[in-house]
Amino acid sequence: MAPDLNPLQKEPDEPPDVASGLPPDDGAGKPESELVAQAKAGSSEAFEELVNRYERRIFRLAMRLTGNTEDAEDVLQETFLKAFEHLPDFRQDSRFYTWLVRIAVNEGLMKLRKRRSDRSEPLEDAVDDDGQVIPRDFRDWKPNPEQLTSQEEMERILLGAAAQLPPSLRTVFMLRDVEELSTEETAQALNLTLGAVKARLFRARFQLREELSKTFNRE
Amino acid sequence: MTCKEAFKQISAYLDGDLTEELKNILNEHICKCAHCKVVYDTTVKTVELYCDGKLFPMPQTISNRLHTALRRKFQDRRAV
Numbered sequence: 280m281a282p283d284l285n286p287l288q289k290e291p292d293e294p295p296d297v298a299s300g301l302p303p304d305d306g307a308g309k310p311e312s313e314l315v316a317q318a319k320a321g322s323s324e325a326f327e328e329l330v331n332r333y334e335r336r337i338f339r340l341a342m343r344l345t346g347n348t349e350d351a352e353d354v355l356q357e358t359f360l361k362a363f364e365h366l367p368d369f370r371q372d373s374r375f376y377t378w379l380v381r382i383a384v385n386e387g388l389m390k391l392r393k394r395r396s397d398r399s400e401p402l403e404d405a406v407d408d409d410g411q412v413i414p415r416d417f418r419d420w421k422p423n424p425e426q427l428t429s430q431e432e433m434e435r436i437l438l439g440a441a442a443q444l445p446p447s448l449r450t451v452f453m454l455r456d457v458e459e460l461s462t463e464e465t466a467q468a469l470n471l472t473l474g475a476v477k478a479r480l481f482r483a484r485f486q487l488r489e490e491l492s493k494t495f496n497r498e
Numbered sequence: 499m500t501c502k503e504a505f506k507q508i509s510a511y512l513d514g515d516l517t518e519e520l521k522n523i524l525n526e527h528i529c530k531c532a533h534c535k536v537v538y539d540t541t542v543k544t545v546e547l548y549c550d551g552k553l554f555p556m557p558q559t560i561s562n563r564l565h566t567a568l569r570r571k572f573q574d575r576r577a578v
């Protein structure tokens with residue numbers, strides 16, 4: 280960490296695209312609140328523009344949660360179809376994207392639950408929310424592992440490691456660290472307390488680190 | 499600070515939850531402790547790897563099928 284502590288280069292608990300008001304995927308276009316208002320008033324064009332804005336992010340999230348393209352596509356479709364159906368219920372007291380994420384996570388978890396019966400998905404772990412995860416692998420990593428592997432290989436490695444986490448930890452990690460939802464937004468999306476989000480995040484980060492160390496260590 | 503405490507603080511630190519004082523104590527520990535330095539560096543790296551926005555690009559065919567499904571839904575809505 281020396282000489283300067285420099286954590287993930289982001290403002291803690293500050294949603295990334297709120298301050299700028301810019302959509303994350305393409306810089307142009309109307310403000311989100313305007314599109315949402317028009318979509319709520321019945322404009323399918325406005326809704327489709329919202330879809331264009333967020334489909335790539337929701338797909339990536341779905342891939343990271345479910346680990347395969349087929350399930351991710353189902354999650355993507357269900358998310359936007361349900362969002363369209365339930366748009367009248369969206370009260371604009373959160374970001375539209377956060378609302379979408381909440382739907383996507385529920386769809387993703389349903390997929391994982393269904394899958395558990397026929398494939399070997401890790402079970403919800405029995406450890407309570409301040410259960411300790413102690414790092415065991417202290418080997419340093421090769422520098423810049425992302426430059427040593429192809430993108431496909433990296434995707435395979437990351438999904439493989441994520442698949443080792445119970446869904447309850449995986450979702451917290453993906454929302455908080457990857458989607459950069461705030462602790463509060465993550466807690467709201469998953470119906471957890473702030474303390475539970477932090478405790479699960481702690482375990483998820485260290486478990487993923489431990490898994491990836493098997494691949495990326497220097498030895 | 500023990501290593502076990504340091505592990506806990508590393509995660510809190512990534513959340514931006516540490517006071518200046520604790521940050522300094524953690525930093526001091528990490529400068530002296532090779533194990534905790536590795537844990538810190540590789541935890542940060544773990545998050546970075548998952549955050550890479552180039553990963554998992556959505557295939558165009560999947561986008562096309564999504565928009566087809568949506569338009570069908572829009573039409574159903576109009577037909578009501």
Ligand SMILES: [Zn+2]
Nearest residue numbers: 501504531534
């Ligand atoms: Zn230590």
